[in-house]
Amino acid sequence: MAHLDPVLLLAIGLLMLVSLVVLYSASGGNLMRVFGQFTNILVACVAMWLVANMPLHYLMRSAVPIYIFGMILLVCVALFGDISHGARRWLNIGVATIQPSELMKVAVPLMMAWYFEKHEATLTIKNYFVAALLLLMPVALIVRQPDLGTSILIGASGFYVLFLAGLSWRIMLGMVLMAVASAPFLWSMLHEYQRHRILMLLDPSQDALGQGYHTIQGMIAVGSGGLMGKGYLHGTQTHLEFLPERTTDFIFAVYSEEFGFVGNAILLAMYIFVIGRGFVITANASTYFTRLLAGSITLTFFTYAFVNIGMVSGILPVVGVPLPLVSYGGTSMLTLLLGFGMLMSIHTHKQLVKT
Amino acid sequence: MKRTVELKNHQREIYYFRFRLMLSLGFVLLMMLILLLRFAYLQLMKHDYFQTMAESNRIAVVPIVPNRGLILDRNGIVLARNYSGYTLEIASRKVANLEATINELSTLVDIQPKDRKRFKKLLAESRNFDTLPIRNRLSDKEVARFAAQSYRFPGVELKARLFREYPFGEATSHLIGYIGRINEKDIHRLENDDTASNYRGSDYIGKTGLEQRYEKELHGSTGFEQVEVDAGGRAVRALTRSAPKSGNTLRLTLDAKLQEVAANAFGSFRGALVAIDPNNGEILAFISRPGYDPNLFIDGIDSDNWEALNTSLDVPLNNRALRGQYPMGSTLKPFMALAGLYYKRSPTYTINDPGYYTLPGNRHRYRDWKEGGHGKVDMFKSIVVSCDTYYYGLATELGIDRIHSYLSKFGFGKKTGVDMNGEASGLLPSAEWKMKRHKQIWYPGDTVSVGIGQGYNLVTPLQLASATATLANDGVAYRPHFVKQIQRSSGNTPEVKPEPTLDLHIEPQNIDLVKRAMEAVTKPGGTAVRASAGAPYRIAGKTGTAQVIGMKQGEKYDADKINEYNRDHAWFIAFAPAEKPRIALAVLVENGGHGGATAAPIARKVFDYYLLGKIPKPLPASAVKEGDQSD
Numbered sequence A: 001m002a003h004l005d006p007v008l009l010l011a012i013g014l015l016m017l018v019s020l021v022v023l024y025s026a027s028g029g030n031l032m033r034v035f036g037q038f039t040n041i042l043v044a045c046v047a048m049w050l051v052a053n054m055p056l057h058y059l060m061r062s063a064v065p066i067y068i069f070g071m072i073l074l075v076c077v078a079l080f081g082d083i084s085h086g087a088r089r090w091l092n093i094g095v096a097t098i099q100p101s102e103l104m105k106v107a108v109p110l111m112m113a114w115y116f117e118k119h120e121a122t123l124t125i126k127n128y129f130v131a132a133l134l135l136l137m138p139v140a141l142i143v144r145q146p147d148l149g150t151s152i153l154i155g156a157s158g159f160y161v162l163f164l165a166g167l168s169w170r171i172m173l174g175m176v177l178m179a180v181a182s183a184p185f186l187w188s189m190l191h192e193y194q195r196h197r198i199l200m201l202l203d204p205s206q207d208a209l210g211q212g213y214h215t216i217q218g219m220i221a222v223g224s225g226g227l228m229g230k231g232y233l234h235g236t237q238t239h240l241e242f243l244p245e246r247t248t249d250f251i252f253a254v255y256s257e258e259f260g261f262v263g264n265a266i267l268l269a270m271y272i273f274v275i276g277r278g279f280v281i282t283a284n285a286s287t288y289f290t291r292l293l294a295g296s297i298t299l300t301f302f303t304y305a306f307v308n309i310g311m312v313s314g315i316l317p318v319v320g321v322p323l324p325l326v327s328y329g330g331t332s333m334l335t336l337l338l339g340f341g342m343l344m345s346i347h348t349h350k351q352l353v354k355t
Numbered sequence B: 001m002k003r004t005v006e007l008k009n010h011q012r013e014i015y016y017f018r019f020r021l022m023l024s025l026g027f028v029l030l031m032m033l034i035l036l037l038r039f040a041y042l043q044l045m046k047h048d049y050f051q052t053m054a055e056s057n058r059i060a061v062v063p064i065v066p067n068r069g070l071i072l073d074r075n076g077i078v079l080a081r082n083y084s085g086y087t088l089e090i091a092s093r094k095v096a097n098l099e100a101t102i103n104e105l106s107t108l109v110d111i112q113p114k115d116r117k118r119f120k121k122l123l124a125e126s127r128n129f130d131t132l133p134i135r136n137r138l139s140d141k142e143v144a145r146f147a148a149q150s151y152r153f154p155g156v157e158l159k160a161r162l163f164r165e166y167p168f169g170e171a172t173s174h175l176i177g178y179i180g181r182i183n184e185k186d187i188h189r190l191e192n193d194d195t196a197s198n199y200r201g202s203d204y205i206g207k208t209g210l211e212q213r214y215e216k217e218l219h220g221s222t223g224f225e226q227v228e229v230d231a232g233g234r235a236v237r238a239l240t241r242s243a244p245k246s247g248n249t250l251r252l253t254l255d256a257k258l259q260e261v262a263a264n265a266f267g268s269f270r271g272a273l274v275a276i277d278p279n280n281g282e283i284l285a286f287i288s289r290p291g292y293d294p295n296l297f298i299d300g301i302d303s304d305n306w307e308a309l310n311t312s313l314d315v316p317l318n319n320r321a322l323r324g325q326y327p328m329g330s331t332l333k334p335f336m337a338l339a340g341l342y343y344k345r346s347p348t349y350t351i352n353d354p355g356y357y358t359l360p361g362n363r364h365r366y367r368d369w370k371e372g373g374h375g376k377v378d379m380f381k382s383i384v385v386s387c388d389t390y391y392y393g394l395a396t397e398l399g400i401d402r403i404h405s406y407l408s409k410f411g412f413g414k415k416t417g418v419d420m421n422g423e424a425s426g427l428l429p430s431a432e433w434k435m436k437r438h439k440q441i442w443y444p445g446d447t448v449s450v451g452i453g454q455g456y457n458l459v460t461p462l463q464l465a466s467a468t469a470t471l472a473n474d475g476v477a478y479r480p481h482f483v484k485q486i487q488r489s490s491g492n493t494p495e496v497k498p499e500p501t502l503d504l505h506i507e508p509q510n511i512d513l514v515k516r517a518m519e520a521v522t523k524p525g526g527t528a529v530r531a532s533a534g535a536p537y538r539i540a541g542k543t544g545t546a547q548v549i550g551m552k553q554g555e556k557y558d559a560d561k562i563n564e565y566n567r568d569h570a571w572f573i574a575f576a577p578a579e580k581p582r583i584a585l586a587v588l589v590e591n592g593g594h595g596g597a598t599a600a601p602i603a604r605k606v607f608d609y610y611l612l613g614k615i616p617k618p619l620p621a622s623a624v625k626e627g628d629q630s631d
Helices: A008-025 A031-052 A056-080 A101-117 A125-143 A148-162 A170-179 A183-189 A192-202 A212-225 A252-285 A288-312 A330-352 B002-045 B047-058 B098-105 B111-124 B140-152 B170-174 B186-194 B211-214 B214-220 B257-266 B303-311 B327-343 B380-384 B390-396 B400-410 B431-438 B445-452 B461-472 B510-522 B560-567 B593-610
Strands: A082-084 A089-090 B057-066 B076-090 B130-134 B154-165 B179-181 B205-206 B223-229 B235-242 B250-254 B270-277 B282-289 B351-355 B357-359 B365-367 B376-377 B485-489 B538-544 B570-574 B582-587
Touching: A008 A031, A008 A170, A008 A252, A008 A330, A008 B223, A031 A330, A031 B327, A056 A089, A056 A101, A056 A125, A056 A288, A056 A330, A101 A148, A101 A252, A101 A288, A101 A330, A148 A288, A148 B002, A170 A183, A212 A252, A212 A288, A212 B002, A212 B047, A252 A288, A252 A330, A288 A330, A288 B002, A288 B205, B002 B047, B057 B376, B076 B098, B076 B170, B098 B130, B111 B130, B111 B303, B111 B431, B140 B154, B170 B211, B170 B257, B186 B510, B205 B211, B205 B214, B205 B445, B211 B214, B257 B270, B257 B282, B257 B593, B270 B461, B270 B593, B303 B357, B327 B390, B327 B400, B327 B461, B327 B510, B327 B538, B327 B570, B357 B390, B365 B390, B376 B380, B376 B445, B380 B390, B390 B445, B400 B445, B400 B461, B400 B538, B461 B510, B461 B582, B510 B538, B538 B593, B570 B593, B582 B593
Parallel strands: none
Antiparallel strands: A082 A089, B057 B223, B076 B130, B076 B154, B179 B205, B223 B235, B250 B485, B270 B282, B270 B582, B351 B376, B357 B365, B538 B570, B570 B582
């Protein structure tokens, strides 16, 4: 237990508790679902503990192999991945199907932080471009799968590394302008359903039984929760199955309906608690690599939460990002806790590195 | 020095890093604040609005469709019933790609091209996004296969439903009619009647026949249930419920077995038969041949069958018994004789028939059907041998006004008022009518041909049967009707006790003379010997022949069939037992030639079954086609 951070552990433990409680309601009292999530948590915690106990130079050394391995898998997916629900995201490796984009959520910030650490002494603008390229290659492959949610998260995690590594404001301004200028091109790159989801955000009622349905039902659930909520297990939107994907992407709507504005404020506080602890760890990190990695992990965790809550409450398009630590799902739980494991490792191993 | 610079750089670097971290923290807090404001907007400001939305989301009023009433014959034999089965339905608004979904479904259940065609047709004419059936009457295997895979098909539902079925099929097609899916026209009519709300949830409505006429009785009243539903529209829990009331059961006056015997007696002939109990106007058999399979129509007929039924030269969809209008030919003679007697023509008045008739001052010869004539003919013989010359003279003597006045008492030229929609009124001509219709005055020559039932005069088989029943009942008329009793779920209602609609007050000796003459028609020397040969009861009847005016120019026809379709129509009216009639009927055989040859044997089979319970052996059609005497 030596290398676990008790404060961060408490913070994420609270959110996991929320997850089990809300899942019970969201699944309509299905204990199997709750138990399943409990297993996910246990497995992820073991992974977190292993990573937390890993000395930092192990982490650094693993960055390049993990990244290259991930990229190979992504190319494989693009070439001969399984298609499910209209998207080519999965790779059949005989015994199981895996989703390499999940691996990249860890691999990209790791690789970029490693790259900046490597060139710390002689950082020039060229290094930022190379780092950006390391980011854009996997993101482009994932956008084409298509998987908008994952590519946003990975894109964000990479951007945070660039930002914390001191990317000049002028270049960032130039990137924003370029993004605006290339918007029509990007728009044409998007899949039909992705465009549809963005359009629906502007007017969800246009397609109340189609794509706008998710947004409308989510907003109804949140809005009808009121100040105090309808009470645990009493959300009508949830229990009458109006809400789609109640246990996964839309679990926040379930929580929000049953616990209301007050509950939401508490949940935001819990997330701020986790993020705040992440910032403390980042600020105290001893090396360039660990600072960038810790900062990226923390901010990516925030992005997760913000995008999910934003889409459920109707201010962001529905992009398929789960609510971190709460939504049902083993993979996202695992990648998140791997991240927290790294944070803990960074925090608990720093003295050793310093000396 | 160098080291301090490096150290300084390192410190600056950390300083910059922490600055950017603080900016990030600010950004995080700002975004969290935005979320909080969004919650405040949704959950505090707009709470009432979303609360209402959530409420209306979960409570739906679901109609419960009542069971449609049964239709039974007079003895309780089922003519229209319901059976439960499974249907596969698609809520088209919830399915993004109908074609792909149907293709997927066809791997689980058998979906024929005709099912797809029918679905498309229904889709085109459906009202406000109904769920529409893609397949009806699924087999148990198909039900099981789909049920196991149903999660793959959002918007596709397996529904247990009652189907309508007509066990007698073609034999009762024109009588019972059929139900079909409610269309725009039906909705319009229901809205006008203020009954549209009773049809919420109903997919079917009576389209023709008794199913249409007694729709109000058969449909029942729709119940309602307030249910909590999920987004898929599936009911989760019932809140309140008002039970539906099943439709009433119709018990008909019809004898189903008689109906079947009569339908079979036609063989391959086209035509119509209406049999009535003369003592009360109860319709015992009601045939229009050819019929069609009413079961085809229930779920929307497929285009191939529809095409076949509509383009057939035999027009099977035409209800000949109710709507077919034909010249009545010599079957008019008994009624003309009664008119003569009423207007004081002596029964013993005798003519010498040379085989033709001429109007005074005119050389045009109106020919008798028999060349050389019948010799001395009085009223009795005029009916037995069907002497045309006698009736040319009688008609001229009476004049069209008196003929019109008397015959209309038998119901000619007007609807009988039977309890079925779409009845034709036939035509009983008058001078007034001709002026209105043809802008011509009535010529004496017109009267001559009216006297033998040709020229301007049309009758439906139902009208003629009704008139025959009135004659058989000594001039006391009843309205022909199909329904004997409407059985309500609250308890049986008493049987319909028909009151006479009219008493013609025919002198007993007059009706006696005509009836005796009609009985002689079926005896040797008469025109319909075949009708009564070997019968243990007495039959009174009259044959008739209706001339067919050739097909109109430009009409489609089958060259092989043209001769057959130009042949005369054969009539036979009869009642039995002659002394105390229990059944009266009119038979029309289209293009059947002479009534005694083709129509009379059909009548005989009907009588044999009704009076003796005898089931006739099927006869080859050729056996009845050979002629007796001519008319």
